[in-house]
Amino acid sequence: MFEQELQRYFGFSSFKQGQQEVITRLLNYQSAAAIFPTGAGKSLCYQLPAMLLPHLTLVVSPLLSLMKDQIDFLQEHGIPAARLDSTLSRNDYTAILEQARRGELKILMISVERFKNERFRHHLERMRVSLLAIDEAHCISEWGHNFRPEYLKLPVYAREFNISQVLLLTATATEQVIGDMCRKFAIPREHVTVTGFYRRNLFLQVTPTREADKIKQLAERIRQAPHDPTIVYVTLQKTAEEVAEALRARNISAAPYHAGMPNEDREQIQNRFMAGELACVVATIAFGMGIDKRDIRRVIHYDLPKSLENYSQEIGRSGRDGNVSLCEVLANRDNLNILENFVYGDTPEYEAIHKLLLMIKQQQHFIWEVKLTQLSTDLNIRLLPLNTLFVYLDMEGLIRPKYTYFEEYSFKHLLGAADIINQFQGERREFLGALFGCCETKKTWTYVDIPLLLARYQTDRQRVIAALEYFEEKGWIELQAKQAVDVYDIMTQGFEVDMVAEKIFTLFHTKEAHEIQRIHRMVEFFESETCLSRRLAGYFGERLAEEACGHCSVCQQGKVAIQRTIALSPLSTMDMAGLTREFVSIAGKHATPLNVTKFLCGIQTPIFTRLKIRNLPHFGALERYPFAEVNAEAAKLC
Template sequence: MTISAQQLLQSHFGFSHFRDGQQQVVDTIMNGESAAAIFPTGSGKSLCYQLPALVLPHLTLVISPLLALMQDQLEFLASKGISAASIDSMQTKEQSQQVLAGVKAGHIQILMISVERLNNERFRQFLAQVPISLLVVDEAHCISEWGHNFRPDYLKLPKYKAQFNIRQTLLLTATATEKVVVDMGEKFAIGQNNIVLTGFYRPNLNLHVQGLAQADKDLFLAQWLNDKTQLSGIVYVTLQQTTEQVARSLSAQGISASAYHAGMDSEQRQSIQKNFMNGNIRLIVATIAFGMGIDKNDIRFVVHYDLPKSIENYAQEIGRAGRDGNSSECLVLANYDNLNILENFVYADTPEENAISYVINEIIEQAKLNNFQWEVVLNSLSSQSNIRLLSLKTLLVYLELAGLIKPAYSYFAEYKFKLKCSENELINKFDGERQTFIKAILESSDKAKIWYTLNFDRMAVQYPSERSRVITAIEYFDEKGLIELQSKQMTEVYQVNSNPMDLTLLNTDMYSRFEQKERSEIKRIEHLLAFFASSACLSQQLAHYFSDPRLQQPCGHCSVCLGNVTTMPATPALKPLDEFKFEQYTNEINKKLGKQTSITLISRFLCGLTTPIFTKLRVRKLTGFAIFEHYRFNDVRLWVEKNISTN
């Protein structure tokens, strides 16, 4: 007899009924179709793949953006007796091999990985040997350029779905506007009927915004928290050092608080998180590194000490409160003091036009020499072109969409191994043709004192074999403890369009796309500011932003509805730029940059915006670095331009 979804829900998860939207998604997946679930944070998106994974014939592969998300899910699944595992960078080689063996044997039903794991040639070769029933993409808005957290590697997921012959996909997100939902669905060919939106509005969350000068925040926050010391809550800040400062300030005022940020060591972070989850720590002051994957039902308040990065981030972060359905408070302490810093981060990501030109020329020149193929190590190209790594990945996606390049494959440029037995012992473990093949691997490798480095060119001459066969062999040796294997320097290989293209026009188009993205991100910040300073119902505005039609009237319980429309305090006046001496702050950086100097680079230096060339030249200690970090980048740029033209 076929067991029903309702029976599985009861027997494995102990729930008597599905939450809103869950059954529709689960039924769609169990009927052999793909689906998308756009549910608010904390409303049970994960169950939509966890339950079907119990009955699907093969592996459920989950793409999850953060290690914390994976660990939380794995602990939950283990508590329900469901076999799940992850492959991540924190594991030892032995732990990873144990997981892969479990997947291969069919003992593991759910495997969780980061999207970057799919760049690993060895891992992709492993997946190609494993039947996969369902691809789950968590935080699926990352696949859309119009999403708030676009990640270029996500754009490759439809290609991997085809490559690994995965029939079904499930997309999960809490924060997707209508435009993003359409984009997600189109990329994975998910029909409109299989996209389930449950609405964004949660009536148990009381949204409040309080306009405050920066100097008044600590006292106000301590007073606001005074009657909440027995409740669990999170205070979000932007910078790591602010977590420590605010936690100290609250503790000095008699309110126990623990700081949490990505700069702490892993054990310390895990200890704080564990104590927060079990109630030993009530209040966490954290950067947004805290909270992803946290499924604590009784968080009674979330405070934004600093402005969040976007409305989407705000929605995601307040969504961690009140998951038990009980009333919870969400407070923002708002001012415009750090607005310029927030905007300047956006300007730091836009490559200069000549940097884009450098990349395009590199592609064309190498393609001429290599039969229209281009090989690239991204970290090296980022340094050479002076384009930030994420922006470089985005540029390559844009060039792919424009038809210049097409991803072919990626590989590790170097495979090194050392023997754990003698050469003869290794060779004699095999017989016939395999013995000859293994002997050829050893003889063609470059040998140092201990380490061997695979030489694929020499191997191709000595014993012509598929590259994949060589890699499979040495991975097998590694798995069996016969060698210790290391691989490094990921190389991406692209096929380059052999038809002539107008490269000047292409360069202009690429730069325009980045400028458009820049304008879009600045607009996102403007939306955020307008939202917090608005005289309209906050809950209704949020619902409208996320295409939730259910809230047609003011909520009646946000700060605006309660008569407290935010008045933003005046921003502290900055000293006029014309009162600064240009040469005093730019002479050192000009000398360091030499011929590479430009108006944009000097402006970024003065605003404290890092680029690969700044990292290489170690400019942080130079006079002038970050002297104008509180000024608007565009104003600084105009000032630099004016001074250069008059000198």
């Protein structure tokens, strides 16, 4: 069944395990979930149905690199597909939306944040969508390893835009996470296809390595086969730069890749790696999602991964061609505290939660408009945990998200205002006269005062946006929208601020403890006395028949011990005042014990970004020390 269509559209003669089951379910107009290992063909589960279902398939994808690779593949096969992202020109963005609206596209890839975009929502209402496919669907679960609060809105968006079918895709989900995903989308458990996580061609190697010897060990490993495609994973952006430079100094072709680099640089490195022009990429976890390079021979973790889920996902990028590939961890405990510090950095201060609750309590109206970026700085909470905080407030019944709009609409005239108005008659002409009468031109851009227009003319905001969109479609103006404002209903103000603040603060601490436990579970795994392949499969609910796989370091060499290899001086001997003097001077009232701790542990915050704290000489000076111990010293200092 469907083999002819598979051959016709993709040139494949047969399905991989699990694919046909998922595709059949979708073409019977049912929702489904596919839990396949990395590289096992999840994408085909929506790509083939997209060609056979009557309308558009909308794909939610978390990373630009994943979208680019998928679209390149689809266009090579003559499948009408496109992506919407921030790198597109205004003309390309508009053209893609028009293609989707006219039914000329079969696949449109977007980020989850796009659903909040007022302009996109306007166009989506005019599209006919058969299927919503959600990649990295584990992001919807608070108990997943990469929880993204925005994903919790996806079931709401599906209902709002009348999308009756959903496909959930992920490579890394425990039984608990699978259950959570399915509940949120009302997908029956029998509609979930799990193909297993075990990969016979991957050699799992744990190599205890002193921190001082890592570069030497890494270079020696790469030199064994210098042209083999290799990904080296590190924790920090600066480590990616340093390791790539150290490898180049040893005449090894290597380049760094991390989220702090310009988009065009990252894209160039990815393209060179995919084309085989670059053998080694030293990367943070920003690299790899959706990379479909089948001949990656080595994935080497220079630093410990963040979790077993991350480890499984990252090693899954190697050996997709079925040939033997090495997955090696250069293991020690020296960077363990750095991993834990990232977790602590995402827990808001109690005072910040309390301040936000007071803001809600004191609102004079039950409609609350928020600029999240500004609020993030005001509360000194990073955007991801701030979004999580809003999810908790929603769960508590205090607020409910309504929509997002743009505060500022501006345009460049490609046709004069009078010429545009003259295209219309009657009331429409009168409306456009009022619209252009509420505009102010500054240099080349003309700004629309929408509140003034609504006060002067009996109309609604949606009509104004629709008119501006129509002008751009006709090529009369070049339109841009800025300054997103999130709008919430305040459901109640009859709550006790202290009690709710304590409850939500406890939720964050529970989540923090869960993430710390996840790190410790990973270290226990690497020190396992039993087969690594068997234990990894078991973590994801798969039971292997064999007691020993024969292709992991435990099976071949036995258990290892992971040690700390850098001797740390006692914190009591540190010149804490000297390390923090410049920070305290610049931070002023923000130099609380917790912020001093975050500064010394190298944890970025919104206020640090605004004050350019990262550029200070001692930022991250104590990143290898336990957060709690640094915090105790900071409390004495403050």
